Amino acid sequence: MAGKPKLHYFNGRGKMETVRWLLAAAGVEYEEVLFRTAEEFENLIKGGKLMYQQVPMVEMDGMYMVQTRAILRYIAAKYDLYGKDLKERAFIDMYVEGMRDLNDMIIYFPFSLPEEKQKNLNYILERATERFFPVYEKALKDHGKNYLVGNRLSWADVQLIEVVLMVEELKPGVLSAFPKLQEFKARVSKLPRIQKFLQPGSPRKPPVDDASFEVSRKIYKIDKNLLFKHMS
Numbered sequence: 001m002a003g004k005p006k007l008h009y010f011n012g013r014g015k016m017e018t019v020r021w022l023l024a025a026a027g028v029e030y031e032e033v034l035f036r037t038a039e040e041f042e043n044l045i046k047g048g049k050l051m052y053q054q055v056p057m058v059e060m061d062g063m064y065m066v067q068t069r070a071i072l073r074y075i076a077a078k079y080d081l082y083g084k085d086l087k088e089r090a091f092i093d094m095y096v097e098g099m100r101d102l103n104d105m106i107i108y109f110p111f112s113l114p115e116e117k118q119k120n121l122n123y124i125l126e127r128a129t130e131r132f133f134p135v136y137e138k139a140l141k142d143h144g145k146n147y148l149v150g151n152r153l154s155w156a157d158v159q160l161i162e163v164v165l166m167v168e169e170l171k172p173g174v175l176s177a178f179p180k181l182q183e184f185k186a187r188v189s190k191l192p193r194i195q196k197f198l199q200p201g202s203p204r205k206p207p208v209d210d211a212s213f214e215v216s217r218k219i220y221k222i223d224k225n226l227l228f229k230h231m232s
């Protein structure tokens with residue numbers, strides 16, 4: 001199993017996208033094993049390597065790692081993106097958990113019923129601009145440093161730029177009231193590894209559209225009425 005990490009997922013963002021971002025920021029090359037049908041996903045389950053019969057799964061360092069947050073924490077710690085001491089880690093954890101809450105809303109947004117789509121979109125934008133973005137804006141403003149924690153790039157910064165770009169896809173200009181976040185985005189986008197990941201042709205996946213949503217719905221056999229099953 002030595003060699004590059006192998007990412008097992010479908011050909012879309014979903015929960016794996018944050019893993020792709022973090023590996024890219026760490027400068028780690030990886031392979032992707034993308035399944036495209038329910039049958040291919042079932043074959044992966046039958047292979048017996050998915051602890052909970054779920055993906056994301058990352059083959060790395062002799063492990064078949066599952067649970068997105070466990071995977072992210074391992075990569076962050078291994079590649080020195082997880083703070084220098086327990087207190088920095090606690091702050092990184094607090095930031096990334098908030099970002100995950102926001103990211104999850106965006107991931108589940110395509111499940112909205114047509115009549116609820118606009119209401120749900122408004123809710124996400126309200127949460128982004130009134131709950132989450134003000135936290136990161138204030139942190140950057142108060143300490144006046146370039147990064148959220150410890151004045152060097154961490155997992156929190158990588159997840160912040162990812163989620164900022166996702167919210168901007170839902171509403172361009174959403175950062176207009178957040179000057180520090182605008183500066184942060186401009187600065188971090190220019191870091192060579194991040195810049196490379198943002199280029200067309202990188203492993204970064206495009207936003208979900210109706211067609212890709214339908215593909216993922218079929219792979220995971222998602223019944224809209226059973227959405228809670230997919231919110232673990």
Ligand SMILES: N[C@@H](CCC(=O)N[C@@H](CS)C(=O)NCC(=O)O)C(=O)O
Nearest residue numbers: 014015054055056067068220230232
């Ligand atoms: N808590 C898990 C949840 C993983 C999860 O819900 N994975 C979905 C795909 S994104 C899945 O494998 N669904 C199939 C199933 O649960 O049977 C994590 O964060 O990795």
